[in-house]
Amino acid sequence: MKPYKVISLDMFQTLVNIQGRTGNVWRPILQERYSEERATELGGLLLSHYYKAATTIRDSGVYWTSKEIYSDCFQKVFQQEAMDYDYLQAVDILFAEHRLSELYEETEHFLQRITGEYQVCIVSDTDVEMLPDFYKSYPIRLFTSEEHLSYKNDSHNRMFGEVIAHYGVEPGQIIHIGDSVSDVLGAARAGIKACWLNRNQEVWNHEVKPDYTVKNLDEFYELL
Known part of the structure; x- marks a missing residue:
């Protein structure tokens, strides 16, 4: 070289x-309904929404912060799964876990x-x-x-x-x-x-x- x-x-x-932090993201959100399987499922769903949104935003030539993208994606996940949780708090949890990678x-x-x-x-x-x-x-x-x-x-x-x-x-x-x-x-x-x-x-x-x-x-x- x-x-x-x-x-x-x-x-x-x-x-x-960051992969090992997925459970820590979803544990406080799911609380007593938490399981590794459910956390993995929801983590995959969130990433699916994220990649789709990020691609659309990038191709359109505009810019969204990561916080804006994840806020939108958490809202979609919670709506799709009929979950009652503050999406902004969920974003804060996600960001904190990224910092702990x-x-x-x-x-x-x-x-x-x-x-x-x-x-x-x-x-x-x-x-x-x-x-x-x-x-x-x-x-x-x-x-x-x-x-x-x-x-x-x-x-x-x-x-x-x-x-x-x-x-x-x-x-x-x-x-x-x-x-x-x-x-x-x-x-x-x-x-x-x-x-x-x-x-x-x-x-x-x-x-x-x-x-x-x-x-x-x-x-x-x-x-x-």
Whole structure:
């Protein structure tokens, strides 16, 4: 792999794992009706609404904060499931659980190594309020969709454009790693090298391919 000057990182499912927090989101909402099965079912329903809403919003060229999107999605879930719960309180619970996401076991060592060798940033399609704050212990610049009113993979491509402008380097001197399609497609559109973090051995089904694919952050570091 050629040398890079900047490493750009996704947050959720790249540096931290949010999946284990699903039960904690739904336990206070369901209370005595809570079960793991029901929490998984409702979590899947919420994500289904989220992905549909996020895609529609992104394709329309407008911007909604994560709080606005999740507020709309919780309202739809509660209406669909005939549940009587304050959707704003549900959003607060969801955001709090995102902030408590656990680091993957290799994340801390990985960050210690790369921040000593490269300029490093986090690029996340979220509100700042959702993010764990461990990154503040490192010399890491944060770029969020909330700050720039844009998403990684929208027609404006402002998120990665802001990364390029901030560091003042050629796009090809930046490499972005993330787990989602938006991470790869958005970075590639900006001329940034894209590395797909495929922890679950999924199949890539898109015309634009990632430049690299790895199973974990340690494997990514070895490429560097």
